Amino acid sequence: MPTNLQAAEYEAVGQKRLVWPGFAFPGVLWLILLFLVPFYAIFAVAMGYTDPVFNQPQPEWNPLYWDPTVFGEVLSDLFGGQLGVIALRTIGYVFAACALCLLIGYPVAYYVSRRAGRWRWLWLLLILAPFWINYLMRMMSWVNLLSPDGQVNRWLEVLGFDNPPSWLSGYHLVVILGLVYGYIPFFILPLFAALDRIDDATLEASRDLGASSTQTFWRVTWPLSRNGVLGGLVIVMLPMFGDYYTPNLLSGSPRTRMLGNTIDQFINQTTSQGGVGAALTIVLMFFVAGLMAYYLITINKATREARE
């Protein structure tokens, strides 16, 4: 009898042990098959070979047979070749766009979180609105406005400018402003949350101890919101580095090509160069992972310091 009871108990324990992993299983399996394996496929194709008959890239699934030739070519082109120019341009665009995000986004987030008063909910709603308007629709709106016979040029003509520029033909500034326009809501929101969390009492304490409002801002508010700024910048940098649709829509010229455009081209159009596209994707991935790691380490350090 006791052994039976024990057996039943063991069985119950065993079942319990399997219940929760059992719940997680379908989702985990899905992510392994459709996230991890595809991830590996990027490496397999980048380190694969080219089918001599069809001139198409073929994956090499066994890492022992990986061929780093294509990868090496991509790397050497990145450091000193045409790809290097594109990569530098991408980094330049992203940093310029991030600087503008900070410059425009900080005052907005600050105002709405701390000074907006009674109409705060309305401001907040207006700031959230772009989140749920499709990115491509927002870009299309600017294509409308900036096209040769668009609203902007009509206004310029009214103001007396005879030969308005054709905005959508390769201006760096148009692409950078497009990136800012597209992604700044994603910067403002986490910053808003960080500023919103600051306890009014800390600011009052600073004022009571004799700091001016400028000093209070630079020595209390800004340090307390720095992680929000950092988080917002990382959130906008991730998609910006992989963007190809914004420069395509707002310029389409090779002068404003970004890394994403090159990847899109090698994967979607010139499929014989798929290996190069895959190798570039890996480079992009590591770059972005580096940014993420920097962010996580900073945040972790900050939370640890806050705890102590």
Next chain:
Amino acid sequence: MSSRSGSLLKNPWGKPRFLPLVTAMYILWSVVPVIIAIRFSFNAGRSRSVWQGFSTRWYVGTPEAAESVLYDPSLQSALIQSLKLAAITMLVATPLGVALAIGLARWRGRLAKPANFLMLFPLVTPEIVMGVALFLVFNHLYGFVAFGTWAQFLGHVTFSISFVVIIVRGRLFAIGRDYEEAAMDLGASQFQAMRRVLLPLLAPALLASFAIVFAISIDDFVISQFLSAGADTITIPVRLYSGARLAPPPSLNALATVLMVTTIGAVVIAGLLFRALGRRRGEEGSALESVAGFEL
């Protein structure tokens, strides 16, 4: 005048006028272009920059003209493809995500932590990387999956699952296990406790997940584009992308407006459900923050 500009230089933030001005200008800049685009979707003429009177011809115009969202074959098929994809994604990703959230919240095994980590990864992977990865895997390994609706569906579910987990997990922690344990003390089996106690308590989060997944799926561009196959499987955002530079008629604006209304509708529903759920402040946390909370 001079004293004001002097104090503005000394203290740019303290002056109350500077901040509302910047905020108002930002909001105008962010909203007005879209409002203009919506306005021209109701234009009576073909122009997207000269107003020629109000009309709904670009939305519901006659079948003979075949120029409205309802009757232009390419716009109509984009609309149908988007709705179809969002609907099936929602129906598959939500149950998968809910089960994963429950499993991850309670599973204490050695593999639980890596599984949790795996779940967070899609949230921080740039879409283009995911697009390339899925494109290559369907091309070279899962050849049995046809590009087009099937591939798009698998891709959409993959990036949606994690959002569901984040939404449901907050609610799960708020509920705790007390109610279920009470039910089991009163004689319910594990299964009964889940079905009769946990699931009803999770219902608002579940419904909100349906709405959010619908919204992010219908809004997706990169994955839909990488995995599309020909004109039949183009979704609304892909159609906007491919048509925007080709001097399209206002029907493209109308299509975009339909997408916007659909997305906002789904989000409003989700918001109302969240409200009904009485979500407390402090439970909120971005995906990045949940990654940041991980011990490295």
